[in-house]
Amino acid sequence: MATIDAAERPLADRLRRLTEPRAIALLGIALGILAFWLALPPWTIRAAGIPISVGLLGAFAGLWALMRDERKLGIWAIAVSGLGIAAALWAQGRDESSLQAVVSVGLVTATLRFATPLAFAAIGGIFNERSGIVNIGLEGMMLAGAFFGIYVAAETGSWVLGIVGAMIAGATFGLIHAFFTITMRADQIVIGFAINFLALGLTGYLFRSIYGPEGTPSDVPRIPDVSMPQFIKDIPFVGPVFGDLSVMTWLIIVIVVLSWAVIFKTPIGLRLRSVGEHPRAAETVGISVYKIRYGAVILSGILASLGGAYISFGFGGSFNENMSGGRGFIALAAVILGKWHPVGAFGACLLFGFASGLAQRLQGEADISANLLSTLPYVLVLIALVGVIGRSRPPAAVGRPYVKQ
Amino acid sequence: MTERERRPPETPGPAENAPDPEDAPxxxxxxxxxxxxxxxxxxxxxxxxxxxxxxxxxxxxxxxxxxxxxxxxxxxxxTGLNPLSYISEDDRRGAWADLQQTLIIFTPLVLTAIAVAFAFRCGMFNIGGQGQYLVGVYAAVLVGTSLSGTPSFLHILIAIGASILAGVIWGGIAGILKATVGAHEVITTIMLNWIAIYGGQYLFELGGPLQGAQESIPRSDPVMDAVHLPAFPLSTGLQPLHIGVLVSIAALVVYTLLLNRTTLGYEVRAVGFNPEAARYGGISVGRSYFLALAIAGAFAGLAGSLDMLGWKYTVATNDIQISAVGFTGIAVALLGRNKAVGIFLAALLFAALQTGTSARQxxxxxxxxxxxxxxxxxxxxxxxxxxxxxxxxxxxxxxxxxxxxxxxxxxxxxxxx
Structure with missing residues (x-):
């Protein structure tokens, strides 16, 4: 919507919009973040005055916007600027080498690694929500993918077959969810919750039954990394980040682009969206609401299970009871933050991945409790939800069972 | 009562697709x-x-x-529920101990189930019972290990009050987010669960602010003897049955009365039935959302204090990880169809299942x-x-x-x- 407006308006008009309160408030938020960033590598500015003055500038921008009726963003700018100054002063008190260890290229890699499983589940969530089905069972589907993936990989000795196994498990759980919510028209949230419980009980039972106290074998085949040619690895910044990413990370980047194209640029995507917005109208023009919804929910199960597979035999190498650890729910939040758009959701996953990566790296360097830092992604989800909701609209028919005419 | 009310509430919003029961054959x-x-x-x-x-x-x-x-x-x-085990003298002692264990587990399940059911009747799915229960546990431990010298009865009341307050806050956060910005309670309560889990592990981990005197164990100090809940006269064994089970049954009565005999309960049910109609009828929907989740949190927080003061007395980081009382409470509420009698029976079933499957039994x-x-x-x-x-x-x-x-x-x- 905004892009169409922008393209049609003359340049002068667009320049004037830059001085609107909204733009100033966004500038204030940016200045607040900059205040913190200046205290970090590669800048590592030690003079306290610089982040304070940049942060204050941001706060003033927020205040200016606040007084011109841009309440929400204005308050955000002031809050972010205040936090930015505080964090910058804290960072200036640390010695340079430990800052270097936390804030480095490794942080970008860690962000991508933590974001990958989230993004698989989030893209899955977008498909089922776009079709009008709420799926809070993503968590359980990830867990199922994690267990059955590593089980098949260990049995066959092939990580490819392991991924296939995970996908079959995810599809099965997706089918169960679809059967109960679409055909049986049961409450979608209750069924999703039951799916999580079912996956928790089933994987826990089979895990103990098959592997006993020793756990999964240590020689499970792992999902390999893609090693880039040397000339790419030599490029500064790009090399260390993209040199050795997991197959799954590359796969999710492809899937994000692909799902954007499918949802917004193909007839199937149009059908999917129409079923989620107005199923009766969709059926009137000959679209099978049930088929589309079944397909979308099963696909979401497959995608979530891929995320689970990455957790168990991607960056880990073993399975543990309840190892999905709430990632399916963070993925749901990412769907909302990303406004039901694959690229937006991927961005939200990167944000949460960054929080996890930062928490992990701070544990080693700063003297902060690992457990306390582990709350960071969840707190961030809460804060982000407060900031975005109201400007993020779900598909109209989401959550409602459809009765075929 | 209509048929619709008996079903678990659907996601808020008018069900346009549902056939109208009045005109359709x-x-x-x-x-x-x-x-x-x-x-x-x-x-x-x-x-x-x-x-x-x-x-x-x-x-x-x-x-x-x-x-x-x-x-x-x-x-x-x-489980101790088999009447045949009470016939012979040898079995009776063991069966009686099992039954006590079943009832001890039954107590918090009833309360966390009420926490789910109350929010359900307001059209919300409160998955946050686990977090609300855990903050109740922390508050009970905090009060139970401090304030020494307080008279026993008063100390118990303060500990229980603190747990309820903690639960109210934890549920209330989700309620405020729902009422003001419309954040879906399923996501916010789950996030609050994880924050309560990791936050609690931080409190009691090695070197954590509330870790007990034993430096090598990530566990709180045991609560003082003065705050222990009294046990039933006939109860025996290492874990005697505490009077919390009566509190949970009283809570079922309170739940029913609150829902069916008060203005608040009427408003909560009206919002759960149809938020738009309730708003049109002059009910503040946001206020009902907030109150329903805060009260739900109060019940779950109470469960936390009964567990701590009744039989657990101490909490370790490990306990926080494996605890699933709040989640089982969801199953209890759903099986019990949000009715007091249903919750009673369903909680008994799941408590028996848990006792029967425990490693000891x-x-x-x-x-x-x-x-x-x-x-x-x-x-x-x-x-x-x-x-x-x-x-x-x-x-x-x-x-x-x-x-x-x-x-x-x-x-x-x-x-x-």
Missing amino acids: RSFTESVGAWFGTAVGGIAIPVASTVLAFLVGGLVVAATGHNPLGAYKAIFEG LDPAVFPPELAIHLSTLIQALIILFVATELLIVYIWGARKRLGFGGPARVQPELKA
């Missing part, structure tokens, strides 16, 4: 559905779901090479306890799945008719009516 499905909405049906579906869940659970047991009947029998023997030669714990999770999941799906029972009933062993198949079930 009643199909087979609807008439059966109406029967299930009656008193008989209200019992029949939970019972049928439970039986079905145990059957499917038995299949999993059989598939992994164990004898399902033997396993279920062993689990039942360990189960003979590893009959069925390995480490599997039994997961089996009980599995059965809970299946119960939720079936109990939420009235149509499935109808469907199975219809299939039975079609196959010709349930009388003449006159009408085909019109599932896609």
Whole structure:
């Protein structure tokens, strides 16, 4: 919507919009973040005055916007600027080498690694929500993918077959969810919750039954990394980040682009969206609401299970009871933050991945409790939800069972 | 009470797709559905779901090479609910101890189930019972290990009050977010669960602010003897039955009265029934959302203090990780259909299941306890799945008719009516 407006308006008009309160408030938020960033590598500015003055500038921008009726963003700018100054002063008190260890290229890699499983589940969530089905069972589907993936990989000795196994498990759980919510028209949230419980009980039972106290074998085949040619690895910044990413990370980047194209640029995507917005109208023009919804929910199960597979035999190498650890729910939040758009959701996953990566790296360097830092992604989800909701609209028919005419 | 009210509430919002029961001619499905909405049906579906869940659970047991009947029998023997165990003098002591254990576990399950049910009646799904329970545990430990010298009765009241307050805050955060910015309670309560879990592990970890005197163990100090809840006179053993079980039964009464006999309860139910109509009728929907989740949190927080003051006395980081009282409470509320009697019976079932499958009760030669714990999770999941799906029972009933062993198949079930 905004892009169409922008393209049609003359340049002068667009320049004037830059001085609107909204733009100033966004500038204030940016200045607040900059205040913190200046205290970090590669800048590592030690003079306290610089982040304070940049942060204050941001706060003033927020205040200016606040007084011109841009309440929400204005308050955000002031809050972010205040936090930015505080964090910058804290960072200036640390010695340079430990800052270097936390804030480095490794942080970008860690962000991508933590974001990958989230993004698989989030893209899955977008498909089922776009079709009008709420799926809070993503968590359980990830867990199922994690267990059955590593089980098949260990049995066959092939990580490819392991991924296939995970996908079959995810599809099965997706089918169960679809059967109960679409055909049986049961409450979608209750069924999703039951799916999580079912996956928790089933994987826990089979895990103990098959592997006993020793756990999964240590020689499970792992999902390999893609090693880039040397000339790419030599490029500064790009090399260390993209040199050795997991197959799954590359796969999710492809899937994000692909799902954007499918949802917004193909007839199937149009059908999917129409079923989620107005199923009766969709059926009137000959679209099978049930088929589309079944397909979308099963696909979401497959995608979530891929995320689970990455957790168990991607960056880990073993399975543990309840190892999905709430990632399916963070993925749901990412769907909302990303406004039901694959690229937006991927961005939200990167944000949460960054929080996890930062928490992990701070544990080693700063003297902060690992457990306390582990709350960071969840707190961030809460804060982000407060900031975005109201400007993020779900598909109209989401959550409602459809009765075929 | 209408049929609709008896079902678990649907996601808030008008159900435009649902056929209007007033003008549409009643199909087979609807008439059966109406029967299930009656008193008989209200019992029949939970019972049928439970039986079905145990059957499917038995299949999993059989598939992994164990004898399902033997396993279920062993689990039942360990619950203390078998009247036959009270006949002989030798068995009686053991059975009585088992029954006490079942009732001790029953207590918090009732309360966390109320926490789910109360929010349910306001049209919300409170998955945050676990977090609200945990903050109640922390508050009880904090008060129970400090304020020495306070008279016992007063100390207990302060500890319980602190737990309830903690639960109110934890539920209230989700309530405020729902009422003001419309953040979906499912996501916010789950996030609050994780924050409570990791936050609690931080409090009691090695070097954590509330870690106890034993430096090598990540655990709180035990609460003082003065705050221990009194036990029943006849109770015996290492874990005597504390009076918290009476508190939980009283809570069921309070829950029913609050919901059905007060203005607040009326508003909560009106919002759960149809938020738009409630708003039109002058009810503040946001206020109801907030109050419903805050009160739900109060019940779950109370459960935390009863557990701490009644029999656990101390909390370790490990306990926080494995605790699932809040999640089981969801299954209890769903199976009990948000009714006081239903919650009572369902909590007894799940408490018995948990006692029967605990490592202390189960003979590893009959069925390995480490599997039994997961089996009980599995059965809970299946119960939720079936109990939420009235149509499935109808469907199975219809299939039975079609196959010709349930009388003449006159009408085909019109599932896609």
